[in-house]
Amino acid sequence: MLDFNDLCQAISGEVLVKDRNFDDYTTYESDTRKDLTGAVFFAFDGDNFDGHNYLDLAVEKGSRLLIVSKEVELLAQDSVAMIKVQDTVKAWQQLGHYLLMKQRKAKRFAVTGSSGKTSTNAVLSQLLESIFPKKVLSTLGNTNNHIGVTQNIVRLKGEEECFSLELGTNHPGEIGDLAKIVKAHGAILTSVGASHIGNFTDEEAIFEEKIDIFRYMEEEGVAVVPEIFSEKVKKALSDRQDIRVISFGKSEKADVRLLNYELLMGKSLFTVELHSGEQLELETNLSGEHQLLNICACLALLELFQKQWSFKIEDLVPVIRNLDLPGMRMKTEQVGDKTFVLDCYNANPQSTAAFLKWVKELYSSGTLVLGDMLELGDKAMSYHQAIFNQAKAMKGFDLLTVGECFSKVNSEGKAFLNSDEAGEYLKANIKADETLFFKASRGIQLEKIYHKFRD
Structure with a gap:
């Protein structure tokens, strides 16, 4: 203090x-x-x-x-x-920066992205914790905004070796303000998509917003980015030649590459090729290609700190096997003879498409319960139409939608304006031994449906 x-x-x-x-x-x-x-x-x-x-x-x-x-x-x-x-909010942010800078020996890491940032930050934090037990301070809950970042920093005890902080935005300029607080030694960009696009002019503006996390990094910082954005990020950061850009993805061009994977019930088997060329055969309890790429991003960052911290990437294998995601993200719950797969915390076109892809890869049937994706602005209807078309094309799955946008594109099926109505219908009509898959923005409160079955 x-x-x-x-x-x-x-x-x-x-x-x-x-x-x-x-x-x-x-x-x-x-x-x-x-x-x-x-x-x-x-x-x-x-x-x-x-x-x-x-x-x-x-x-x-x-x-x-x-x-x-x-x-x-x-x-x-x-x-x-x-x-x-x-300005008391600016003063609050200044306090966060001041406290972080006093921890001179600690490494500061930051994570942002249109989707996947909370999961990635959770993975990164757990990997760091295995290297520095009880000496890692990480973002708690949904505290990644202009107030929340400092809210996490003021929890520091002075013994930290690492900080792993999630930076979020829903308006232009916010990532820059948060990046100035953290001044990260290493940062991960998970993705760039249409999240909160209603508050931005287009996806290009979102890209520019996200890469502010790199513009205000510490000297000689490390930027970890999806391979598809690697060259674009390098061009945008032409005035920061000191920053090292490391890419991850499935492409042969990626510095850290997801070579192959197999999704099984309750776990995934996958192979990662590190920047050094070393290949790791890994197992994790997380499922979905997007989650495996999140792990790749974390490995891409941590690989560069092996010598400095005197650890080996192989030391992280047991931790990767059993990771924990916060909130209502990819949670499987059993209620009687019904199985609920809950991802009700957040949704945008990119994350919802990834969710549907994962469901299709792992399951052959079930009921899709999709809620509106919020803050999409003028393009909301086209995004909802595209997701609706993707879901309708999944053979073997029933589809039910919740929210105003989906109700406008789902004129032929089961469409409800709110979760209470949808819950009443499902409780009365869902068949035995069914698996239900939930995906929506937090404001739709799809978890209310789950609670109707549980209560």
Whole structure:
């Protein structure tokens, strides 16, 4: 933790009320629903809320140092200090950067992409943890935005050897802001697709947004990218000749290559050729070509640190065999005689197409339950039509859709506007011993259907 003067320096703050009582703090918070004892409270000012309206409550909850960006009536308590900044969110991000830079010996890694970033970051974190037990700080949950990245950083204990942080965006400029916080030594771009395209002009704009993760890297940084974008990334980073670009994929041109794979129930067998030319025969509990490519991306990054960290890539084989993905991603649950395959956390055209490809490769029948893919802007209907056509072409599978967009393209089949309606129908009509496959954006709440069967 920082003392009062260091914190002022970190966030470029102006002292309104000096700390008269103590110089160190236990946490940094912005939520008055929490216990704020010993916390530095940041009063965020958003579109739908203003933390400055809750300063008295923050003090009541235990905070003794308030970070504000507005002229506020000074609190009467002598024990409360206050620092004013131009923008509390920017100050929060400055705090994250300052704390990371104090950990000079630790390596900082970052992951972004239109799809696959959370799974990839989870894989990378677990591989790093096997090298540095209990000395890796990684993103928790869905905390990858302009608030969440620092929210993870303030959890550091000072003993970390590595940071593995997920960077997300849904508006232009956000990746750049987050990349400046992290200033990564190594970063992975998992994919570029139509995720949140409703907030961007086109996929080219999304590409430019994503590669900001590399533009603000540490000197001599490592950029790991899909092979199909390798040359494009190098061209875009022409002013960063110090950055080393490593590619992954199935193509012969890839530096780290997925040579072949076999998908089985509960596991995958696959072969990876490393940049060195060494081939690894691997097994993992994850399934789907996209997940195997995510593992390849992590191996592409870690291969370059073998000598520095005195480990061998082969040491990671047992960890790869049993990986864990967070949230509602590719989870298989059994309820009575029904099997539920749940991927309800997020969806875009790219990730949904990959999900359907995986289902087709591994299963011969079942019920597809597809929910709307959100934030696709003017192209939403064409994207939903393409996914609908892909699903309809899967012989042996029934199809049910949820959401307004799918209801417009699914005029011939089972289409429901919300998950409650779909759940009632399925509970009354689904046949015995059925396998149901769920994929949708988080806002559709497809998991409600699963809960109807479980309750």
